Amino acid sequence: MNPHGNAHTLVQARRRDSLDKRQRALTALTTLEQQGKKITHTAVARTAGVSTWLTYTEGIREHIEAAQQRQQPSGSRLVDTRTPNTTLRTELELARQEVRNLREEKERMRKAIRQQLGQQLDAFGTKDLTERIDQLTRENQRLQDTLRQATEDNHALHRQVTSLEADLGAARTSLRRMIREENRSLEKIV
Template sequence: MNARGNAHTLVQARRRDSLDKRQRVHTALAALEQEGRKITHTAVARTAGVSTWLTYTEGIREHVEAAQQRQRQRVSQPVPARDPNAALRPELELARQEIRGLREERDQMRQALRHQLGQQLDALSTTVLTGRVDELMSNNQRLADQLRQATDENTALNARVASLDQDLAAARTSLRRMIRNENTAR
């Protein structure tokens, strides 16, 4: 697919996303009116799950303002006394839902990060351990060669010592004979 096709696909996806968000705003407006909750740009945005700036854009702002106007007309009629915090409860519930969602997302990200770090540590440990094993095997081979060389040298030196011991014993025996012969000749 060429770049122009990709761009066209991206534009189409963006357009569908924009239409979906606008439809969610209209649905949220209808729900807020139906429930009798106070209509504000923030309340509409939270209910629809979109950003507040979208509720101020042309084509949406008019609908929000019309809903606010209808709500003001209804409010102008006497309403039985209500709990002053009742208007805040939906906002609070929306905030709690948003916090729950953010916590779940945070936990998922933490778990993914732990998994990724574990894999990196495993890879690092394997690499380090493999290097260490290679180093130890090299040292072991070097020491085995040195031991073999030292053993060969030791064997040669022991043979030399044995030969020198024999020569020394022969020289002593010869010296004793010479001394005995010298003493008997006098």
């Protein structure tokens, strides 16, 4: 599995899709202009089968504006007669369309990733998975045996420490008695 390769493949596919949409928009613009139809962002988007948002992006917008200028009778200027509310509504609609497109694209990418992960899981055959489970089971058993042995060794050492502590206590008691008896003997002599 190579997650970096998968991401690279998705990025490349997205880039090709974007270039294809841009080319379709430019082709639609040329077609509309040759047919003598009125050039608008919406008309280009519908003809190309792309979002209106794309027609306002850099690299497409300039071509549309140039075609609109060419359509104007000589001596007239392109004047924006739209009201601010109309402009805002248009921008809002463009934003909504972009959101819809992004949601659709996100869902397409999710499906593609799910499918790719499914294919990768299918690539692991049952035999490979069975071998891996057996390997993990053996490793688990080895670790349990090691733990059991370490626990037994710990208990044995604990018993040995308890025994040595008892022996040490007895030796101390015995040493105290000997010191007392020796002191009594010395007192009788003196």
